[in-house]
Amino acid sequence: MDWQAFLLSLRLSALTTAILLALSVPLAAWVVLGRARWRSAVEAVATLPLVLPPTVLGFFLLVLLGPRTVFGRAIVAVFGHPLAFSFSGLVVGSVIYSLPFAVQPLVAGFASVDSSLVDAARLLGAGHLRVVLHLLVPLARRSLITAAVLSFLHTMGEFGVVLMLGGDIPGATRTLSIVLYNQVENFDYAAADRTALVLMGMSVVALAFLYSRSQTRGAGRA
DSSP states (O other): OOHHHHHHHHHHHHHHHHHHHHHHHHHHHHHHHOOOTTHHHHHHHHHHHHHSOHHHHHHHHHHHHSTTSHHHHHHHHHHSSOSTTSHHHHHHHHHHHHHHHHHHHHHHHHHHSOHHHHHHHHHTTOOHHHHIIIIIHHHTHHHHHHHHHHHHHHHHHOOHHHHHHHOOOTTTTOOHHHHHHHHHHTTOHHHHHHHHHHHHHHHHHHHHHHHHHHHHHHHHHO
16 A cells, blocks of 8 residues: 555545535535526536546646646746646646535535525525525535535545646655556556555445435434
8 A cells, every 4th residue: 555645645635625615615505595697607617527528627727737828827926836746736626626526415405405494594684604604504514514525535536637737746646546557557456456445445435424324314304
């Protein structure tokens, strides 16, 4: 087991999940509560990474964050180095790539909240922020947990965006999925088995946790 890559993957997934939740809660609330005509276009853009090939997304981000674009040169001027082939670049790419896995569960959860409760809260003088934090988030708590778990697992196992945007730099951009690819490429199937089992085991445990909570909640209602 490449523990350095494992710890880097955990750090990347945890940081990405935290950023995604901070971005996705207000975005999902705006999609559900908003009245703007172009909110469907925003939701479509937020869902685009779900259907876009990861290598294509990784290539576009590599070009955008590289020093050949105005945006990339601005980043170099501010940070002193490009985001491409760096851990910070992986975080940016992971947030964009895993965005649908955070937004979609939250949109579904917020939309399932009884609209009469939202109307009552507004009649009582609750502002948009208070409605989200004190009504939607508590009532859609399971959707919030689902968004966090899916975002974490999706980031933990992502390959195409990581490879295109970060390459294979030990201690900086080499994640566990890259390690697995290298092990298979080198015909080290014994090590690849162990790495794959770790990734699969984490997914099984996390999903079992989600479904067990769902069943417990359903039994409590019964």
